[in-house]
Amino acid sequence: MTEYSIGVDLGGTNLRAAAIDEDGRMLEKIAGSTHLSAGREAVLDDMVRAIVELRERFKGHRLAGVGIGVPGFILVDDGLIVGSPNLPDFENYPVRDEIEKRLGTPVILENDANSAALGEKWMGAGRDVNDLVLLTLGTGIGGGVIHGGKVLHGFVGMGGELGHITVNPTGNPCGCGNRGCLEKHASATALVAMAKLLSLGGPDITAAGIYDLAVAGNTKARMIFETMGEALGIALANLVNIFNFPLYLLSGGPLPAWDFFAPRMLAEVERRSFAYRNTKTRIARAELGNEAGLYGAACLPLKFQHAHH
């Protein structure tokens, strides 16, 4: 290898970092927890320590830079997190410049779902296309749009908020102020909320538990996944009509339940999109799992480094 970079995935729960070479080979990965309760400085120290450890390990090779994926609304050009329910201590803190100062190497900040979409484009299910959309299904639903091989940022970096597409104008209220957001009808959290409404399982029911019940033939559990599929199908049909991209990917915890939600999802897209019916549009599973964000973050300094100072 002649060059490598370090990708970081700073989540509300997990802090991970990986050294990845220019050909997309993961050289080494460090996985730990995000100790939010210890405060912002402690998290920054952990992050810097992981990066330095990887850099030491591969010294002698050229480090292109560091990419960091974070949950929340970010201002890309400013390297600033402006809103992040999962990382409140980092809101309006100049995280990019601070890490850059401590490391003396270029740092690029990116939204975590955008990073994951870029990772899938670089080394995952989107290798063969330049345009794709990724939906990450988890506590909420994140989204990333890749156009011409690059993240579609919008004018301050808030593009791709696909979890807040309205799938039902009078649907469930969302923390964002809207009603009927996709993530209120198709995230892991939404699955659990539906289970509780239907008195399915105990008070500690999880998305995985609902999946087990569906496998066992439980009608309510299967209905929940149908409802999820319907919501995803409405959102995906909108995305197909808007973008006419060749590829739409899904990732996240509920993916094992594909056979329970995907048929309804695909039927909805089929019905609601002329472009889908008339083009070779693929809707498929992402391939890199929770490592997509690491690949995408590492990809940033390798492929898209530009002076921001």
Next chain:
Amino acid sequence: MTEYSIGVDLGGTNLRAAAIDEDGRMLEKIAGSTHLSAGREAVLDDMVRAIVELRERFKGHRLAGVGIGVPGFILVDDGLIVGSPNLPDFENYPVRDEIEKRLGTPVILENDANSAALGEKWMGAGRDVNDLVLLTLGTGIGGGVIHGGKVLHGFVGMGGELGHITVNPTGNPCGCGNRGCLEKHASATALVAMAKLLSLGGPDITAAGIYDLAVAGNTKARMIFETMGEALGIALANLVNIFNFPLYLLSGGPLPAWDFFAPRMLAEVERRSFAYRNTKTRIARAELGNEAGLYGAACLPLKFQHAHH
């Protein structure tokens, strides 16, 4: 001027062509009707005659090429109209290559709403931005997305079908197979359909007639525009959440009714989009009216000419 091009707007009703110089000055315009009943050859002859007339008028100057905006689904790279309810005779006919052969000059084919969006970006309300979305309100609703100064085509050119965004999953059935498409709730046609449902005006009521009634204080007419505003607001909130672009434009016949539909539209976007509330996103009237498509079509050979052979 050192260079000019010719933009053509081939609609189901009107056939127009204009010579526009590289600085966006309209030098001359020819406006006529599309004689569909006379057959495809007659329409092609009319189109070629208009272009040749303009070319003769400005001979001595360099003609960059010809851009043609047409309604319907097109394959951009193939220069082919694959589906067009308004120009059925042209479906799957190699219109670009045929015109090119007859003229001996490069021709670029584009969807009419995409052309209009590009025109607004070049010389209209979007002059100062590189990213915008245009919704054209008419019999249906067309859409155009400009990203990085260029039309977002998607992989075969069917991107920007914004009239088919679902604003109500159980809403009015649409010819595209979906229910609750934006254009079934906010186009001029939808306004008339609502008026008939509400027994407003006579059997020949038009969108303009509904507007007159709203001006006169008619409650039903005002409710119709509120309903239109709600549908537009849901669709625009989706677009803001997806793109985070700085500018969203509306054009078309119902624009004079702005004061009746826009307050509700903007309130819906405000409620349904975090990105809208937290960024300087503008939703505004387009400026070029029905000449936007001519500017955009003329812009294509001037700015985006590339060999397609």
